[in-house]
Each structure stands twice: as structure tokens, then as C-alpha cells.
Amino acid sequence: MIDRIAALDQYVGLHVQESMQELARLCNQPSISSQGLGMRECATLVADLLRSRGIAAQVMGTGGYPVVFGEYGTGERTLLLYNHYDVQPPEPLDQWDSPPFAALQRDGKLFARGAEDDKGELISRLAAFDAVRAVYGDLPYRIKFLIEGEEEIGSPSLNDFIRTHKDRLSADACVWEGAITDDEGRFHMELGARGMVDVELRVRTMRDDVHSGLYSYLPNAAWRLIWALGTLKDQQERILIPGFYDDVRPPTTRQRELLAALSSQEEEEKTQHEITRFAGDLSGQALKEAVLLPTCTINGLWSGYQGEGSKAIVPASAGCKIDFRLVPEQDPQEVVRQLRAHLDAQGFQDIELLAHPGTRAGVVDPDDPFVQLALQAARAVYGKEPVVSPISGGSGPYDIVLEHLNLPILDVGVAHPGCLIHAPNEHIRIDNWLLGTRHMALIFARFSQVLTDV
């Protein structure tokens, strides 16, 4: 067994440049779901990457962007891998040191939009798959790849897709995207993810922008939006929408203990992000427990003139994008209803509300044997005790997979603090990517083992 683990490690290491070239090829194909850019081309490329290693791959239609589905191997048991080929928009472009869709290796890193989230993780799994096949030959179980194209826009088609193809997707366990290794080299496992719902608020107060001196008595859309937003959240980060916290449960004792066991990263984060305080002035255990609270985050905001110098207008329109992160029991559409009712009650019937369907939060049992397998593999690969968190602050369609497929889910990934996912200069550290790939290879190798054990 030890020899085979060493052989896996060696295989991954010897082929790292081939993997980086494959990753560069995938990153150089834009696939911005929120802008509809390059989606079909990227799905085809992903299917080709699967087929090139003997995985039966198919680009399957959904109500939105296609899912790439892959199947390999035979056996009674099945391991399902979840990834997505869509990426966040690259804006603001002027803050990238190299073009977002021209992957660049520099200082042991690879820079590109999607380098980590989630193309870097997809290529890591394919590299782990190659290593396991080279060392073990065929494995006594099935592997299924579910690679969607709408994760960054809240997976609007995934629920229908999984429900429709429930039998084909059935599995015994699922490896999710998105795990991180911290600055001390410890693997982090998060036992679930918050839900999320995106909304956009828009207001138009009059037909056109007008001269701000001659028509200063006409209604200003920017002020109107600001007054409306001011009723949503106070400076202590308390969300003021009636009913919003009704379904929020206090942390369980187990969750509190898991969070308390996490080492504080406050000073490191203050340095890294160049901040003097956290939102709401949180610190200590309260800061750790913030992950178990829902949020109301403005992602973007606009009105009137934003160019150089000044422009003396009263703007006629204004808008903003907001995401709400949700905790278990919160229903995304109920949150949207509460927001609409709140705006109406505050006299903002004129503010238009556009909402996506959203996802619910989902959590996994820390004692599941599959979770324990991944933790053991992490101890072997990273050489340090993993850090276990009761939930991720991020979101994904966990709930859909949990509900329809009824299986344990865990995170494996190649992120590190400062990898800047969703931001300019997103990148992976190649050494860290290698560790994540070895971790995945070991999970592949041991998956049949744990199924026998339980």
C-alpha cells in the first residue's frame, strides 16, 4: 500500500507540466455563465478532456447551459464528482496583471480566471484519475462526473436536471468542489454550504437624467435607492427585513465546538486584506460563528455619471445587485417575498425586484464514514491534522444533491488563502495543487476500501 501511495504521488508529480498545459487550455476558453460567453465551446472542450482518457462523456441539455456528464468503470458502488466549468466574470479588467483568459505560469503559480474555481479542481481530479489508473489499473467501482455550467449564477437548471436524471446520477458518495489548504498547510473540510439567492433592485424615478441645477426638484434615483438600501441593514450588520431571522437556528453545541477548535486567523486576515476591523466589528468566537448566520451583501451598485470629472445631473435610474447567503431552514424564495414586502411597507413600491431561484443550505454528518475516509487521506497527504468546519460560508447546489441523491458529500480542492477566486489575478499555487491532486488520488484509491469496511 505504501509503495502504491508513493507511486501515485510520483505519477502526479512527473506529469504536473502536462496537467498545467491542460489547465491553461481549459482556462483560455472563456465560460462566463452570467454573460453567456463561450459556454457551449467550453462544455465541448470539457467533454473532450474526459473522452481523451477513456471516460464516456456526453454534453447534456438543460433549461440553461449544458451539463457535461461522464461515466467510467463498473462495479456495484459509485463515486460521484461534482464540478462546474463556468467561471465568474473577469471584471474589473484593469486590475489583472495578465489577461484573465490567457493562463500564465509565474513564480510557481498559474494565473487565470478559473485557475482555481473550478477549472483547476476539475483538472486536478482528472490528473488524480490518470494516476490511479496508471498505478492500480481499473478500480472496482464506477466514477461519475457531473460538471455543470451554471454554478456561478446559482445553478438554476440543476434541480430539474438531477430530478430528471436521478437514476443515471445515483451514487454512494459525492466529492464536491472547493476545499482549501491554509497557510500552515492544513486541509480544511467544510461539512456543508450556505444557501444563496441573488437579487437585483432597480429604480427609475423619471424618463431621463436632467440638469441638477435647473431640475433639482425632480426625483433622484440614486437617493431613492440609497434610502431603500438604508432600511435593509444597519451598521452592526443586522438585517432589518421583518421575518428574515425567523428560520435561523442558533448553532448546535457540536457546531460551536468545531468552530471553537479553529485557530484564529484574525491578525493574518487583517494583514492580508489590509483591514483594521471586520464587518460589524466582530472578533473571536462571534466572528467564527458568523458563518452560521445569513448575510445581505451588495455585490454592485450604480447610478448616473461614473466617468472622469463631474457631470451635473439628477440621475433617472439606479440599481444594485445583492446576494443573500442562507443557513439551513431558510427558504430562498421566502426571503425574496420578505424583501418585497419590506420594500412595499417602507414605501418603496417603485423599486423593481428581480430574483433568481436560489439554493438552500445543506449540511453533512461529520461522522459519516466517507467523511472520515477523506480526513484520513488528508492526514496522509498533508501530514497535518485537518481543520473541520460545520459549514462553508460559500454556496453551491449541495441541497439539490442531498435531497435527490441522498448521499454524503465532501469537499476536496486545490485552493489556498489569497488565491483570489472571483477576483482579479485568480491563481493556484502549483505545489498546493499537487497536494490536492494527491489527496484526490488517495480518495480514489481507498474508496472501494471504505465501502467494504462499512
Place this chain on the structure above:
Amino acid sequence: MIDRIAALDQYVGLHVQESMQELARLCNQPSISSQGLGMRECATLVADLLRSRGIAAQVMGTGGYPVVFGEYGTGERTLLLYNHYDVQPPEPLDQWDSPPFAALQRDGKLFARGAEDDKGELISRLAAFDAVRAVYGDLPYRIKFLIEGEEEIGSPSLNDFIRTHKDRLSADACVWEGAITDDEGRFHMELGARGMVDVELRVRTMRDDVHSGLYSYLPNAAWRLIWALGTLKDQQERILIPGFYDDVRPPTTRQRELLAALSSQEEEEKTQHEITRFAGDLSGQALKEAVLLPTCTINGLWSGYQGEGSKAIVPASAGCKIDFRLVPEQDPQEVVRQLRAHLDAQGFQDIELLAHPGTRAGVVDPDDPFVQLALQAARAVYGKEPVVSPISGGSGPYDIVLEHLNLPILDVGVAHPGCLIHAPNEHIRIDNWLLGTRHMALIFARFSQVLTDV
């Protein structure tokens, strides 16, 4: 005298297409002071337009963009004409039906950025000058043209320029830019202008934008700006900055009477601007008196992601542009100090405040004989009783001219309601432009007369 008035009218009418070609040439030269675009080229073009009709013109340096100064004629008395060759930025470009810097005649209108404000008025004065010279020959007084390039950015260099060239600019009366004819064909005269100061607020809460799920506990610049702005003005349009109203005087009886005599345009404006209410729900006399109150207007607002679809980030930076319109006695730099002190007192020391020097309000005596001359000329040209307002809602460097040159100022112009100055599809109605030009020609013709009378 009647024959000569008819001859003036005829001359202007016969040469209207030449004037429109001259205006198109001037509009097609961009001159956006806030963006530094085409400024010197436009100053040169304006000087050429003056010289081509025998006016001694000079492009004179300032601390900023140059002033075009022109002189013509001899005599003891002098009439000073104030215009500006700079224009507002054309954005948003996608809302123009034709390109902003390619003047287009259509349906008896001319469309271009600057078609009215203020290139249309400058060309109108030159056309009136041509007519008067053709009909009267030389006039027994001097005419001076002061054409600046920084009106749309608050005339930061004009104070120094006028102080430096006080003797050269000396005059007995000044014709300002910017009068409007209403939908019933009545000339509007405004006896002064509000002051103005532009500020920009900027906040950066951390180094980079971050993932809104994983880092939802990092400080959000958009929220921070919204909370700060929420402390500046309430939904009743009351400005909450301590001390802001200290220097604001209630309207005088004369001002109240002038405003009361103005016919209500409420229903027309509601239709034109597609609104159901005015800012602060004002109506009647209170709406009319709003012009005698200072304002705090957001001109533009930005943070984070503004593109298509969603982007799950906590934005690191946010900003906005605000203009304050000021009434007599208010000092622009005192307002800036009050704003800074207020932000500090509210805990927003981290919000950066950038301010321009600003201008003070200026008012003119309604009983000045020069004002009366212009009103008589308006009765003759427009055939209706002019509308007299105690102050304009807009701003200009009135105060500088009043302080240094000590002369009466009045407005003459070619605007009409809906001419969309500062907005997409700015235009003049050519029939209205002709009336404004005839009005100016008659003022030229009668100026020596009124000086003899007084």
C-alpha cells in the same frame, strides 16, 4: 426704428442655414472640460469664428483651460458677453439617437452635445452681431467676448483670470448665457444663479474585492458608502449636515411675489418627465420656492460589479459624485468643511472627500435699467410678457463677475423646455434659436440707447 428691427429679423432669418452650419462645425469639435478632451482645438476654433467677423480675438492662458477673449468697436461704454465653449460629457452614449459630436438637423431641430449649452448661444450671439453690423454699421460702444472653457467644471480658473484682467474686462453691463423660452413662447429671465460645489466621496474598505460567501465578514465598501450617504439627507430632502442651513435666508417678499407670479408647470412637468411626484413631495408655492433653497444631489454612484448577470463579491471600493447648489450667503468651502466634519462625527473618517473650489450664488437688482431694456426687447421679439424669476436653479460664475466687475448681468439664450441640456439628445429648436438671436440683436441695437437714457 421699426424698419431697422424688421431688417434685423430679416437678416437673421435669411442667414439661418449659414448659422446652423457654423454651429454644427463648433459642436462637431468635442470640448469636454471634465475629461480634458478637445479643449485647445475648440478654443482655437472659437477664436477663428470671432476673427472671421473682424473681432480681435485672443486665446488667453489660465491656470486651466484657456479663455477666448474678443474685442470689437470703440466708444465710452462697453457690453460684455459671457459664454463658455466647454460642454458636459456625452455619456451615456447608448441613449443618443445620433452621435453627440456629429450635429444632425432633423424636424426643425439641431441635435448635438452643446447644441444649446453653450455653443448654440455663442453662435446665436455671433449671428446677432452680424445682423446688427449689417443693418446699423458700427455701433457707438465696445463689445467684449469672454468665452471660458471651464464652466461645466465649476469655472476654477475664472476668478483669477478676471481679477488679473479686471481692467481689460471692464464693462457697463454683461449678457450671461442660458435663458429659456417656455412652451407658451414666453421669455424667462432669471435674476441671478445659485452657487455650486462639486465633491466626490470615495471609500476603500480592504485591498481587493473578495468572494461574498467565503469572506462575507470582511467590510463591504458599498454598504459603508450607503450608510454614510444615508446620514446626509432624509427622504423629505432635508439636508442633515449640521450648520448647512445656517446661512440660508428665507425668501424676501419681492422674491416670493416674483415666484408666486410664475404660472404652475407642475402637470406639464409630470407629463414631460414621466413622474408622479416631485422630490420631497413638494407642490405649489413650496415647489416654486425650492429654487431659493440649497441642494445635495448625487450625480453618480458606483461600487463592485455592474455587468450582466451576477458576481458574488464583497466590493472593496465605492464612490459617488455629489453637487451642492448654494444660495446667497453660503460659502462653498464652508459647506465642504461642514460635510467633512459631519462625516467624521458620524464615524466615517475613512471616507475620502475630494472637493472643487466651487462658486457662490449671485443675484441682480430687478430694477436695473439694463434688466428693463432686455425685458422690453423680449416683449418686442416674443410678443408676450416675459417671466421673471428671482434666481436660476442652475449655477455659473456670476458671483465672480459681480464681485470684480461690479455691473448688472442678465440672461439671454436659446433654450426651450425639453432641449435636454446635460442629457442625451441635447438639441435646439431652430425657430426658438431664431427668436433668441433676434432678441440678442435688439439688445445690441438698443444698448447705446439705454446708456444715454440713464
